[in-house]
Amino acid sequence: MKYAIKINNLTKGFHDKTNFMPKWLVSDSHKNKFYAVKDVSFDVKKREIFGVLGPNGCGKSTLIRMISTLLTPDKGSVEVFNIDALKKPGEIKKLINRVSVEASFFKRLSAKENLLYASRLYGIEDKVAIKKFQQILKDLNFPESMVNSQMMKFSRGMQQKVSIARGFITDPILILLDEPTTGLDPKSKLDVQNFILNLHAKKNLTIVISSHDMLEVEKLCDRIAIMDKGKIIAMGTSDELKEMVMKENTYELETSDSAKSKRSLQKFKQVHNIITHNGTVRFCTKDITLVADKITTTLKEKNIKFKNLKQVVPSLEDVFLEITGKSLEDRP
Ligand SMILES: Nc1ncnc2c1ncn2[C@@H]1O[C@H](COP(=O)(O)OP(=O)(O)OP(=O)(O)O)[C@@H](O)[C@H]1O
Ligand SMILES: [Mg+2]
Structure with missing residues (x-):
């Protein structure tokens, strides 16, 4: 098996109850329906770091939610490690994890309590989980003394590091990182980027990363899909993409x-x-x-x-x- 992800003609529309329809969204014959993702097809090879680059609202998160089986597509197919996401979402969930930009936590609980809660959901023993997240947090330059502090006291960068630790604690073989560094200060951003690159070098890991930061995507990704208005408008290595303007x-x-x-x-x-x-x-x-x-x-x-x-x-x-x-x- 060569591919971690195979996506064909993936399409997801939403009904806009507010009657507000951004003018660029592709309209349907149904009233107030627009497509957040429209006829998207691509493959991600095993061990690849694949970037999805595009402006706000272009459909990155919707695409990632469909790959992670959290959203059902209107049309098209998603296969993750040859498993059909529509037919066997439970099997895929065991292999993957997602880190989202709007990660939710129990804000009054500590980082440790939140991480143990998540790892117990996956049936990971506390002793194993603690060892794992301590190492991940250390690699992310997260201050060790803060692990017992309430999440509500954390900066955005620290919360995001806990969110990333939660994503990796289950040892996924595919991780979907939805804007993992958006809103972080430059130091935290670098910590997260270096963590991703170091882990990828050591592990048999496929990564999909969405971002609107072109430098980040260029630094981290083997191949990049550029998205706009729900569609992929170009795809390739950063050199291949740049040749388009050469x-x-x-x-x-x-x-x-x-x-x-x-x-x-x-x-x-x-x-x-x-x-x-x-x-x-x-x-x-x-x-x-x-x-x-x-x-x-x-x-x-x-x-x-x-x-x-x-x-x-x-x-x-x-x-x-x-x-x-x-x-x-x-x-x-
Ligand atoms: N559940 C939903 N119901 C209605 N509209 C939605 C829903 N989810 C997303 N949308 C709309 O679909 C479009 C694509 O949203 P999406 O969140 O996928 O974009 P994005 O590229 O991740 O944007 P951002 O960079 O701001 O995170 C947007 O216009 C958004 O408002
Ligand atoms: Mg998004």
């Missing part, structure tokens, strides 16, 4: 006003895929010599200070922009 070269320019610079660049028809990021403006163009002088003249005329025009390797953000015409950070 037909033009990508440049970056540091400027005193990136938003104003972006608007100025939009006037040049030879310049495409313009995005702003941390005081820089990025854009693609086939031949920089054709536009460099015009760009600098325009920026000077507008009193925008700039320096360091340099060619850069395109990012997954550039790929997303090339395919969808919008930035990953844009909300629906």
Whole structure:
């Protein structure tokens, strides 16, 4: 068996009782029904770290819930280690675990009590469970002295580390990590990312990780599916995805006003895929010599200070922009 997951034409729609329908959602003939996931097909190989990258509301969590058998698809199939998720969800649940962004805990109980509660549900002896979660929490740089403190006193990063420990305590052979580092401070984010990579190197483990952080997905994942509006719009290794935008070269320019610079660049028809990021403006163009002088003249005329025009390797953000015409950070 080569594959950990096989997904075919997976589709899930919801009825929107609030009558609020984001304009991009694909509508159905049924009134107020929209598709959160629409005709999604892909395979995940055993031991792969597979990323699902996409903006808020594109359907990542819905997709992960269907793989973890928590949601029933309207259409299509999911097989996890050759087991049909619709027919035998119980068998799949024994092999997998999920860490969700909105993990729930007994807030007045301690981390230890929460972890023991979860491990008992899986029939794991307390002694074994304690040894396991102590090691996981240590690997996550979770302060040992806090394990007996109430969860309600924990920062978001600490709660997330307990949530991750709960996900791994059952020794899953497939783990579904739904935005495992969203909202974490940079140090906790790094702790979690390193933990995932170290564990994957040691164990026979397949990982699916959803994120809207392109750098994270690039750092962790062997292959990436880019999702938008419930569909997979591109899939491949990060190099393969970046080749999609390689037909033009990508440049970056540091400027005193990136938003104003972006608007100025939009006037040049030879310049495409313009995005702003941390005081820089990025854009693609086939031949920089054709536009460099015009760009600098325009920026000077507008009193925008700039320096360091340099060619850069395109990012997954550039790929997303090339395919969808919008930035990953844009909300629906
Ligand atoms: N149970 C539900 N009932 C109705 N609508 C839902 C339900 N679950 C999700 N949706 C809607 O389906 C769409 C996709 O949601 P989903 O949570 O899968 O996206 P996401 O990519 O995980 O977003 P985020 O990055 O914000 O977590 C959204 O418009 C969401 O509001
Ligand atoms: Mg989500």
